[in-house]
Amino acid sequence: MATVRTRFAPSPTGYLHIGGAWTAFFNWLHSRNQGGTFILRIEDTDRSRSTEEYEAAILEDFRWLGITWDEGPDIGGPVGPYRQTERGHLYARYAQELVKRGAAYPCYCTPEELDAERRRAEAERRPYRYSGRCRTLDADQRAAFDAEGRKPSLRLRVRNLTEPIVVDDAVRGRVVFEPEHLDDYIIVRSDGTPLYNFANVVDDHLMRVTLIIRASEHLSNTPKQFVMYQALGWTPPAVAHLPVILGADRKKLSKRHGDTAVREYRAQGYLPEAILNFFALMAWHPEAEREVYELDELIREFRLDAIGRASPIFDLDKLTWLNAVHMRRAIERDLDRVVTLCAGILHRAGLLPETLSDNQRRYLGDVIKVVGDRLRIGRDILDYADFFFRDVAFEPEAAAKHLTAASAPLLAAYADALAGVEPFERSAIEAALRRVCAEAGVDARALVHPARVALTGKTAGPGLFELTELLGRERAVARLHNAVEYVRRAAV
């Protein structure tokens, strides 16, 4: 049996989005599961919207996700080039071939003429199909049009089909398309550029793709493409149409739904292994009743025929939860990686320089350990640990509740106690706090909460004593005094 060859073929007209990445991931998973080859092809025939920057960004996002390709525009391969704009000669060759076989013909209809046809069909309330009036033009008539300066497009002959087109889809099962709904469609524009349904077929065949896994929005394109395979005498690859990922409003996930670009998730500090884990749970699920997986488990367990047919809704909460799980693992297994992740986020927030000294990295590592489970995504570092990197700014409600005339003397006493704590580490700090409270005859809570607000500006966050140790004696004492001063000034 021939080895499996799958592909993903993005248009570089924007950043890699969730839907595309998910589709690519299933292609990749399947090829890895089967020991096959995964191809990346750039569909940049739409020159007005395609840019090199987007292409580079898409490649970069795939690398970040850990989705690697065996053949592609940057590394080449045996059936390249892998960029459609570099394959013009191939499309020209097969367009000619189709004409020679009588399977395609030039169409001289202008947009206005076609529009008129369409409106007539609409007025008569029948479904519009191209009339096919150019399919019978003889050489003289064509020459006349040419002499007029008309530039023909190229259409594929599909109207005379009598047999239904049967698509045996690996996830959808057998789908039958009746020939009377099929139309002669344009494969090459009058300016000579190939259309999607044409370039796609030529590329998939020439690149020896054995299985096309793509979104089901392409399902209706499939019969058209099958006609072309037939016309060229080619065997079509197997197809598998994935459902479409929907937003919360049940419409196809798009920019309207907020963040859809993979790099936006990267910027917020999502982990690629969490995103991939999450991807594996949409329209598919490994056999066990478990949700957290490592990549190698997913590769091992992936089964194309277990893919669901219903459209999943993108659930950000679940992604974030999964990210938290993987984040905990990452902190445990590779703290340095999380340090790098958070350093970037803190830098972009203006709290750290771009490059850190070894000491700064070590300190950030300690901060991350203290924040611990609270770090669901990288960005959370800003909510839970900003005060390690900037002066405190009291949250108004927090200050109103805890920085009061009642707590000020306790804070002052605690500042004095901390000044003498030796060594300055968590258990000694805790003992000092409890001693201050005992002497004042109050419950520890009466000082714990005000102290937290004094040191961090907030009511929620890491353990008070760990955080204090990490802040260091000097900053802790100064912040306590500052809070006392704040109360005094507020009283005036």
Added chain:
RNA sequence: GGCCCCAUCGUCUAGGGGACCAGGACGCGGCCCUCUCAAGGCCGAAACGGGGGUUCGAAUCCCCCUGGGGCCA
């Protein structure tokens, strides 16, 4: 409008004629733990869209309806 696809808790899903008064997870609520917030533990509310068949028996098979989605125009 035409064609095609889809349908189990709010969400992701398990289930494929009896194992199902439907299992897991996210989210939500409660309790425990606790210096706060998380994490963790325990408990809870929460679904087979409707109607017809087939069958001794249907979430599971068939048909219709409804709803949703995609593509084309």
